[in-house]
Amino acid sequence: MLGEGMLKGLAETAKNFAGSFVSKERLTTVQYPEERVAPIENTRDFPILIYDGKDPLAGLRCVACQICEKECPPKCIYITKSHDKKPDYVGKPQNYPTRFDIDISVCMSCQICVEVCPFEAIKMDTEFELSTTDRFGGLLFDREHLSKSNDYYHAIHPTEAAEVDARLAEEKAKAEAKAKAAALAAAAKAAAAPAAPPATPPKEPTAKEPGA
């Protein structure tokens, strides 16, 4: 019979229409912004800089190595390296960025910067309501705007942050053990040969070999 297929299809839409009143399965729309869906943990959009402790500048993990600036596919990161140094989390003096800007109107949220960072300093945020009326200055995020505490990172990506913390603690312990061993060896050497020239301070490894 001509029209049978159409009637069958209409029965299907009628089933869906009636079902949307009773079944959650058939009514999937959410009335944003009053209602929101549950956030997904792995969600990423724009990069942030992580700092330890309370002071955003003193605790900043970034050492201005500029690997992310070089690897960024759309080249939206701008870094200026400092001339002086400050100690990082293992106590080694490191540079820090005097300027760290990300143009989020260019950023494509690919998280290559997160992957190449050897210092676990740059991570992805989940904040997406970033609309602004100023399309130049309002979309160029500077260091102060990008700096977020480690607690904030734990709040948005708990699993990933716990892994990162464990990794950093392990590296710190390793570095401390190595420094201690080196100091002991130096002391022993100094005791054995007092006439030898003063031992150089033990060389500490960087957090991760670049290129590892």
Add this chain to the structure above:
Amino acid sequence: MSPVMSDAAFKSYRPPVIEPAEEGDELLEVAMGPHHPSTHGVFRMDVALDGERVIRLKPVFGYLHRNHEKIAEKSSYLASMPYTDRLDYFCSLTNNWAYALAVEKLAGLEVPERAQYIRVITAELTRIQNHASAIGFLTQEMGASGTPLMYAFREREKILDLFEELTGSRMMCNYMRFGGCRVELPKGWLERVSAVVAGLPQFIDETEALLTGNEILMARSQGVGILKPDLAVNAGITGPMLRAAGVNYDIRKVDHYGIYDRFKFRVPLGDHGDIYDRYMIRVLEMRESVEILKQAIPDVPAGPIMDPKSKIRGFRPKVGEAYGRIEAPKGELGFYLISDGTGNPYRYRVRPPSLINLTVLEDMCLGQNVADVVLIFGSVDIVLGEVDR
């Protein structure tokens, strides 16, 4: 009379003979696009019409050209990976896979077992959501104003949520790496995939009940936009378009890339090569993908997801060339790379299925009504991001 064309009518079908416009006849030249709701983006068809019939059709691409290949030659191998997401933005995971496959061939990397399974699962989920939305868009162009499309999107949403949970992004996944995958599966992800996959057959049945027997769809699509198998092969058409023309060619079966050898699945083939066959092939392929997923999900082994030889920074493959291709939802997607031993490829070339499937558009449209051009174009299933690159 039923709108279904009989087999005898199909057998006796000959492409219409286009008589040249007579002296004094005026052809109407219409530029369909670049801003036309049916063009899926920015694409222009310069059509010459004799009344309602198409006499000439010239596709004009390039409105979305983004210089993908040259940018890739100036940036590192890794930095091109997020750009491949933006080729065919419906299927970013299969794009990732094709590019990763080419680089793995170039650098001689081995993909661990677990990563292979994850790749198959994500690729088949991608295929299902691509075909579902392709059918939705096609029917929308026939005038089914949104209902099948919305049903498809409801299902697609569930799959995209799974992608977001795994990769962090719904569409721009940027998930695969040379020699494996970027991150480990989140806890309970495979169970949630099984739950979504268990609901898919019901969705496909619903789509079929809604569309397959629908007389309007049959009248608009059967016998329209016929592509003959010999022309399809000569023009290098791949994917559902080629299989709808009746040519048995699926790179999952031909190339044995990944671990597709281990799964039992069939390759659906069409008989007539018209729009209806292309619709039907996509429905059947979704069913086969569900079968592959059902076989793959329980078997995912434990183990690493990255080849230990692969590295993120300072990646320099040895001098050589490689071509990696996979069966993307739209056809054969290939990446051709030449390495000169430095950190960026000397030559980077994409073989996009959408562009090459579009080359037979004129042959399919000649002699058809201008209203059918929209349908024929929709049945090719293209994404302009991939056509123009």
